[in-house]
Amino acid sequence: MTAPTAPRTPGGAQAVQRALDVLHCFHDNGPDLSASDLARRLTLPVSTAHRLARTLLGAGFLEQDFRTARYRLGPAVTELGRLSYHQRGLHLAAPELADLAERTGATADLALRSGPHAVIVAGGSVTPKVGLRRPLHSTALGKVLLAWGRPGGSDLDSLPPLRAFTDRTIVEPAALAAELERVRSEAYALNDGESAHGVRTLAVPVLDRAGHARFALAVRATPELITDGRTEWFLDRARTCARALEVLLLPPGERRQDQ
């Protein structure tokens, strides 16, 4: 009842929370981390980090290099990841994305929101940047995920400070709110050099029945390819693909059925 937005671990978990934080550590840092690396990253006592790592190790969520005694993500993570990947039907998305990429000559990426990041989970190129984390405020993918955010998703205030990547990056919360309003009314997000120069991205949502974005679909290319005049053409292709993905990725009960 009370708070619709749960801030942080107010109730009932500390060991678990920390253990999951341990797993998240393997994202940015190299593939192998020592126990004391983990302790440092999470500002935990070595003893505690070590114990958590051992538990995760026993459960198969981590595995240990035999020589260096360092840890890496274990088979259970791979296993569960494959499972959820298929449960979400993401393996069905790749062909659609490849098709979109081929038709438009741009790269096509599909992302979902995970905490404060947009995470690319499928791509149309030969070597898609799958697994890549992108900020929410400075990418078209992120703007879409924010604009049609799920109620649970922290509503903009609880975002980390907006970092500037180029001189175009939106760093003012108020400006971001206005931009999200524009995204909603125009039904697409544009990123024109806000995360890197010379890259223009269009993104549209894959919506569920409740009108929330389950995924964001992006088309990315140089400004020379995605000119202002061609924007509508690209959007048209992207939206068609997004509608197809709604059918492929969402269970029947969660699809919107208008039109």
Added chain:
Amino acid sequence: MTAPTAPRTPGGAQAVQRALDVLHCFHDNGPDLSASDLARRLTLPVSTAHRLARTLLGAGFLEQDFRTARYRLGPAVTELGRLSYHQRGLHLAAPELADLAERTGATADLALRSGPHAVIVAGGSVTPKVGLRRPLHSTALGKVLLAWGRPGGSDLDSLPPLRAFTDRTIVEPAALAAELERVRSEAYALNDGESAHGVRTLAVPVLDRAGHARFALAVRATPELITDGRTEWFLDRARTCARALEVLLLPPGERRQDQ
């Protein structure tokens, strides 16, 4: 007081262990589980299961259906899974497996060991049975993973009771030990109708420098296709593929370099 379902957990973790068990619950049972479903499956008090689920939810390892309040695997699992999948280089395996499948006319699967199961993580067919769990004692994949098991891997005694799937399934631990000895000496495993009738599977290991099986590679077809006379031919193809996978999947430092 010794946990009812946890044979291990000797040192320093109970909440964490249970939380991870919660995640594993989503394997066999349908994609959506309610909090009390979890409690039942793990024989935990509802209150506790609920708290664990909430924590996992907050960390993004679970997500909750808005209408039914049931849980499913969350974005963080997908994200970390993709990450470990790529860190292991498994996306490089699919083309090799497809090639092997095409050359032999059989299905080709790659599995790794996760706890008491062999888990298929990549396949050569159009719709590979990725994510499928197979028992260790009644499949060619499992026998390979056991025969060249890692030291950490429980050595046969700590396996759950050997269940019979057909009249050919090996259920005696002693018989299994003898079979594993044979597998090691012949350098391949055969499953001839031990998990299902009318299916014959050959499996070979993908070995690391220490001589342990990191993965198992299986070629599966009907006994009419894989006849006794052709076994060597199939094995030859499979072993060539396994060697290629050693190069693709293992970091240079962990590859064996003999020959």
Added chain:
DNA sequence: AGCCGCTTCCCATCATGTGGGAACGAGCGT
């Protein structure tokens, strides 16, 4: 209505995880 099963929160209890410390081994620069 009446019943049942579910989710969710509260709270006293004490089992559990916590973290300081110590033992041990490996690598390294002098």
Added chain:
DNA sequence: ACGCTCGTTCCCACATGATGGGAAGCGGCT
């Protein structure tokens, strides 16, 4: 070879944080 430092790993008394019974509040059945 040496002593140094930084790594992992185990032990153990303490109090903190997880535990689970219970009750309140929904919603769907028959």
